[in-house]
Amino acid sequence: MTTTIDTPAPVSAPRPARRGHGWRSARSAIGTIPFFGYVAVFLIIPTAIVVIGAFRAPGGAFSWVNIKALGTSTVIGAFVSSVVLSAVTAAIGAVFGGLLAYVLVTGRPGSISRRIVTAVCSVLAQFGGVMLAFAFIATLGQAGMISNLLRDWLGVETTGAYLYTVPGLILVYTYFQIPLMVIVFLPAVDGIRAQWREATETLGGSTWVYWRRVAGPLLAPAFLGSLLLLFANAFSAYATAAALITQSNPIVPLQISGAITNEVNVGHADLAKSLALGMVVIVAIVMWLYALLQKRTAKWLG
Amino acid sequence: MSAARMETAGAGTAAIGTVASVAPAHGVLVELRDLRRSFGTVRALDGMDLTINPGELVVLLGPSGCGKTTALRVLAGLEDADSGRITVDGRDISSVPTSKRDMGMVFQAYSLFPHMTALQNVEFGLTLRGKGSAERRRIAGNYLELVGLSEQAGRYARQLSGGQQQRVALARALAIEPKVLLLDEPLSALDAKVRVQLRDEIRRIQLELGITTLFVTHDQEEALAVADRVGVMWEGRIQQIASPAELYTAPVNKFVAEFVGLSNPLPGTASEGAATVLGQRVPLLPGSPQSGSVTVLVRPEAVTLVPGPDSAVGTDARSGSVAGTIVGTSFLGATGRAQVRLTDGTLIIAQIASAEVAVLRVGETVDIRLEQVPALAVAPRGA
Incomplete structure (x- = not known):
């Protein structure tokens, strides 16, 4: 007969290992202090100021005045324009950027064309502001290169005035939205394996079946996530619109700028905070949805 | 094959359920004739011929780039042949698209659809064949049981081990009851223990279902263990196709002899159906x-x-044999290997019982004796 003696488990784990682990954690935490300091100064504190300021009257007392101002036709119009501008440019960017990403993936991995396109997209996705506005004015403005060519060769007169409206902004924003889509969507398309298509075929499925039942559902979360990221990118863009549109404030970032710099009515600074609060809420919702979709994509294609 | 027989055969493996409810396949004859396929200047298939008899498991074995995977993919319709003919059950399918070829395929790895559970993966092909929900579920459940994964039916690919994923892939390929089963190095991404286990399960299931199967691998042990016949491929052609035993004992050329198992290339002189090697007569193969x-x-x-x-272990030298010095030994389990160097520098590997290897010492002198087993002779290098 065999007798088994239970050995009591040690009361505590070896301390030196714990201490080492704790020290490593502490060192890692110290290294992140500059980052969190930066985030606190330039994100958390300004957000807190915006949130608090949106509910304060000029005298400092609690007030719904600024929030109520969000219901005026001008502000609602600006939010509608911003949402339409962001949604349309996000949709255009997602469709064309998505197609470009797919074309890149179907080519030879590491090919020169792929490296060139991804490098160019990385640059163009960050290209905005005065530089971008000037590029479009110099190309499509009243005396722009293409405008001149159209006039001289085809007799088509164009003032380029549309560039200074919301539809013009749509055209300009797609310039950085499409490359941004390529950059953020490419990893997901790269994650699609050739074996899935081949397995679908051997099981009796057509190309349509593959896209509808396999690749489509797999890429949908990443596609929608990228679409939301593009929406947020356009929604919060300011410099390009500010450089192009100087006579009115048709979108929310320009409204905020106008409210801050309004020298006639000092109380408009608090309206800017309520407008900013509206933007924060919309972007927060969008980014929350984006995070949810990214989580799902990482599970499937990671 | 009867259901009763399948149940009996399945009972031997404890982890696997009975397979009575899985429809036995009726093996079909597969013929590949004069297949040619080039990628640029590389000839992946160079007039390849292959016949797979109904219910037979043929393994294509060869080094990387020999054309074995291309042959399988051409049979599946995933690659087009430049020329040649493929018939299944007498019907020419050379121009039939993959989706209409009725072949189940298991890939190397990562072929499960990650957004579907194991059950949904197995149901996928059945859905495309218009099976109703209840029937799909029943058939898929049976095949998951066949591969021993009933309990994991609701898990996604990421929640399964590599071996389990390959079993689901096998169940998915079999669930559509294909005419031919194609296995493209299905075990290469698995660790050694799981590989052996799954290899045996694949063979068991193939025998139970009687499905005509083409298995591609570069692992000779795997090939010899599961195949009815092994086709050794090189330079786009089958060099020899034979039973594992015949392939090993009677290779037809130097490539096969050297690729399948180990061999010692020793200089000799041939005459009257035998060769004099190391002072001893060895019968030669046809x-x-x-x-x-x-x-x-x-x-x-x-x-x-x-x-x-x-x-130090005794003296029993035979006259006429050649002496050499032990330069290394290795333990392989029941057997072991000893490396012996001759005075002219030739290195000979001997596979002997572990007990014999254990008493050998590096630097020890031994006499080398060759068994009277027929061996293949080839023209000497440079001749």
Whole structure:
């Protein structure tokens, strides 16, 4: 007969290992202090100021005045324009950027064309502001290169005035939205394996079946996530619109700028905070949805 | 094959359920004739011929780039042949698209649809065949049971081990009841223990279902263990196709002899159906040169070592044999290997019982004796 003696488990784990682990954690935490300091100064504190300021009257007392101002036709119009501008440019960017990403993936991995396109997209996705506005004015403005060519060769007169409206902004924003889509969507398309298509075929499925039942559902979360990221990118863009549109404030970032710099009515600074609060809420919702979709994509294609 | 027989056969593996409810396949004849396929200047298939008999499991074995995977993909319709003909059950399917070829395929790895559970993966092909929900579920459940994964039916690919994923892939391929099962190195991404286990399960299931199967691998042990016949491929053609035993004992050329198992290339002189090697006569296999200088490919297990006069373990040297010095030994389980260097620098590997290997010492002198096992002789290098 065999007798088994239970050995009591040690009361505590070896301390030196714990201490080492704790020290490593502490060192890692110290290294992140500059980052969190930066985030606190330039994100958390300004957000807190915006949130608090949106509910304060000029005298400092609690007030719904600024929030109520969000219901005026001008502000609602600006939010509608911003949402339409962001949604349309996000949709255009997602469709064309998505197609470009797919074309890149179907080519030879590491090919020169792929490296060139991804490098160019990385640059163009960050290209905005005065530089971008000037590029479009110099190309499509009243005396722009293409405008001149159209006039001289085809007799088509164009003032380029549309560039200074919301539809013009749509055209300009797609310039950085499409490359941004390529950059953020490419990893997901790269994650699609050739074996899935081949397995679908051997099981009796057509190309349509593959896209509808396999690749489509797999890429949908990443596609929608990228679409939301593009929406947020356009929604919060300011410099390009500010450089192009100087006579009115048709979108929310320009409204905020106008409210801050309004020298006639000092109380408009608090309206800017309520407008900013509206933007924060919309972007927060969008980014929350984006995070949810990214989580799902990482599970499937990671 | 009867359901009762399948149940009996399945009972031997504890982890696997009975397979009575899985429809047995009716093996079909597959013929590949004069298949050619080039990628640029590389000839992946160079007039390949292959016949797979109904219910037979043929393994294509060869080094990377020999054309074995291309052959399988051409049969599946995933690659187009430049020329040649493929028939299944007498019907020419050369121009039939993959989706209409009725072949189940298991890939190397990562082929499960990650957004579907194991059950949904197995149901996928059945859905495309218009099966109703209840029937799909029943059939898919049966095949998951066949591969021993009923309990994991609701898990996604990321929640399954590599071996389990490959079993689901096998169930998915079989659930559509294909005419032919194609296995493209299905075990290569698995660790050694799981590989052996799944290899045996694949063979068991293939025998139970009687499905005509083409299995591609570069692992000779795997090939010899599961195949009815093994086709050794090189340079786009099958060099030899035979039963594992015949392939090993009677290779038709130097490539097959050297690729399948180990061999010692030893210089000799051929005459009258035998060759004189290391002072001893060794019978030659058909196809060997009948006269002149040859290189005889002697299997390590055909070499025995007799401790020499200086050995500490005894003296039993035979006249006429050649002496050598032990330069290394290795333990392989039931057997072991000893490396012996001759005075002219030739290195000979002997595969002998572990107990014999254990008493050998590096630097010890031994006499080398060759068994009277027929060996293949080829023209000497440079001839």
